[in-house]
Amino acid sequence: MHTLTRRDFVRFGAASLGSRAAMKVTRLEPLALFGAGHDVAPSDRIRFASIGTGTRGCELLTASLDVQGIECVAVCDLYDSRHEAAREAVKKQVPATRNYREILDRKDVDAVIVAVADHQHRRIVVDACAAGKDVYCEKPMSHNVEDGFAIVEAVQRGNRILQVGSQRVSSIVYEKARELYTSGALGDVFFVEGASDRNSPSGAWVYPIPPDASEQTIDWNEFLVGAPKRPFDPVRFFRWRCYSDYGEGLAGDLFVHLLSGIHFILGVDEAPQRAQSSGGLFRWKDGRDFPDLIETLYDYPKLRVALRCNLNNAGGEPIKFHGTKGTMEINGQTLVFTPQDTTPKPEGYSIKGWPEKLRKEYLAKWMAENPQPDPLEYKAVEAETFTAPDNYSDVSAHQANFFNAVRSRTKTVENEEFGNHAAIGCHLANYAYFKNTIATWDASAKAIRG
Numbered sequence: 515m516h517t518l519t520r521r522d523f524v525r526f527g528a529a530s531l532g533s534r535a536a537m538k539v540t541r542l543e544p545l546a547l548f549g550a551g552h553d554v555a556p557s558d559r560i561r562f563a564s565i566g567t568g569t570r571g572c573e574l575l576t577a578s579l580d581v582q583g584i585e586c587v588a589v590c591d592l593y594d595s596r597h598e599a600a601r602e603a604v605k606k607q608v609p610a611t612r613n614y615r616e617i618l619d620r621k622d623v624d625a626v627i628v629a630v631a632d633h634q635h636r637r638i639v640v641d642a643c644a645a646g647k648d649v650y651c652e653k654p655m656s657h658n659v660e661d662g663f664a665i666v667e668a669v670q671r672g673n674r675i676l677q678v679g680s681q682r683v684s685s686i687v688y689e690k691a692r693e694l695y696t697s698g699a700l701g702d703v704f705f706v707e708g709a710s711d712r713n714s715p716s717g718a719w720v721y722p723i724p725p726d727a728s729e730q731t732i733d734w735n736e737f738l739v740g741a742p743k744r745p746f747d748p749v750r751f752f753r754w755r756c757y758s759d760y761g762e763g764l765a766g767d768l769f770v771h772l773l774s775g776i777h778f779i780l781g782v783d784e785a786p787q788r789a790q791s792s793g794g795l796f797r798w799k800d801g802r803d804f805p806d807l808i809e810t811l812y813d814y815p816k817l818r819v820a821l822r823c824n825l826n827n828a829g830g831e832p833i834k835f836h837g838t839k840g841t842m843e844i845n846g847q848t849l850v851f852t853p854q855d856t857t858p859k860p861e862g863y864s865i866k867g868w869p870e871k872l873r874k875e876y877l878a879k880w881m882a883e884n885p886q887p888d889p890l891e892y893k894a895v896e897a898e899t900f901t902a903p904d905n906y907s908d909v910s911a912h913q914a915n916f917f918n919a920v921r922s923r924t925k926t927v928e929n930e931e932f933g934n935h936a937a938i939g940c941h942l943a944n945y946a947y948f949k950n951t952i953a954t955w956d957a958s959a960k961a962i963r964g
């Protein structure tokens with residue numbers, strides 16, 4: 515043991531300050547995808563179909579080409595042009611239908627991807643489970659609290675595998691973040707803040723209406739199942755996220771990614787206990803039901819989480835974990851961990867107001883009572899950066915996790931319980947916002963109070 519001298523303090527202080535600029539960068543290695551590294555016989559492939567082949571459905575079909583051991587055998591969508599888009603995405607002339615029940619009736623389909631508007635998730639997932647199919651369901655899992663529990667029940671009753679589609683939880687960046695947190699490197703984390711900020715018409719869901727959109731090319735009545743009847747309206751069909759009949763606004767679309775990532779990293783396996791929201795519709799006043807800015811403060815038993823979505827500034831999607839030993843920030847495919855200097859030190863601020871004699875006595879006593887490790891053992895405060903390789907896709911990794919689970923009959927990384935908890939967080943945020951109240955989650959009654 516070594517008693518810390520004044521010179522040591524100066525040396526250590528200077529070292530920690532000087533090293534703040536130092537940065538170690540580590541490139542993360544992607545995991546092998548399903549079936550990678552060995553040939554999967556055609557008879558052993560998992561055969562899947564995609565229900566909903568709009569923007570996300572096509573993205574998923576394209577990403578599925580990177581996953582080995584699976585085969586798309588059919589696609590389904592209510593809008594005819596999306597049949598062709600799906601075939602282009604999956605690079606295969608698969609059969610296409612408007613009627614998802616035709617797909618569920620096929621005995622040779624093992625699994626379905628459900629990438630339809632949110633208000634249709636429950637109906638299709640419940641029917642798919644009853645038909646014995648495993649399901650990859652896009653996020654948010656549910657349109658409302660009741661839908662979420664109906665999906666959980668259907669999956670568990672049918673002994674099915676379900677993956678919810680917040681793909682970040684399969685990202686190597688999030689895996690690293692979880693590893694850092696569970697290693698104790700951050701210390702206790704009592705506060706997390708996250709944002710999802712955009713500044714464009716596309717970011718605000720003002721999508722163009724395709725020129726061939728009509729009642730002839732779209733099965734509008736089928737789209738309205740589970741929603742109020744109304745005359746054909748292509749704006750509602752293509753910009754459904756703006757309307758509470760079909761979507762959940764910013765909370766359902768974007769908070770769900772932030773919450774899923776935070777739950778995954780911290781190992782949270784429950785819905786938030788309470789939520790308070792503020793915000794407003796300031797700019798995108800096009801008849802939508804939802805605000806274009808929302809901030810929500812969540813209570814969990816052991817921490818608080820503050821989320822924001824703002825469609826009026828391109829702030830990106832940072833998530834910051836504030837720990838007692840360090841700060842971890844994820845931004846896109848990059849993770850930066852900055853430890854904080856937590857080495858024991860005598861109190862040095864208030865003693866500035868002490869006479870020198872008392873100050874010296876205090877410092878000498880502190881040194882005697884706090885044997886110090888050799889100053890050379892002090893680790894400099896050095897930030898560390900981890901990045902995914904260029905073109906890394908967590909979308910294929912998330913699908914691979916699903917198809918691996920289908921084959922091995924094990925739980926997915928984002929199963930029905932996990933997906934339900936994250937979705938409840940979104941419903942709490944909207945409840946608090948629209949009712950202008952503190953929304954409280956009553957887990958035993960499976961209901962929001964406020």
Ligand SMILES: NC(=O)c1ccc[n+]([C@@H]2O[C@H](COP(=O)([O-])OP(=O)(O)OC[C@H]3O[C@@H](n4cnc5c(N)ncnc54)[C@H](O)[C@@H]3O)[C@@H](O)[C@H]2O)c1
Binds near residue numbers: 568592596736754
């Ligand atoms: N994980 C992600 O990052 C991510 C990104 C985008 C969208 N999503 C989710 O994916 C889902 C789809 O979003 P999108 O952007 O592709 O919307 P979209 O409007 O582009 O496509 C949805 C498609 O679903 C079809 N559809 C609706 N009801 C149907 C039914 N009963 N049978 C067959 N097809 C039906 C529609 O015809 C439409 O083509 C949503 O749940 C959304 O939240 C997830």
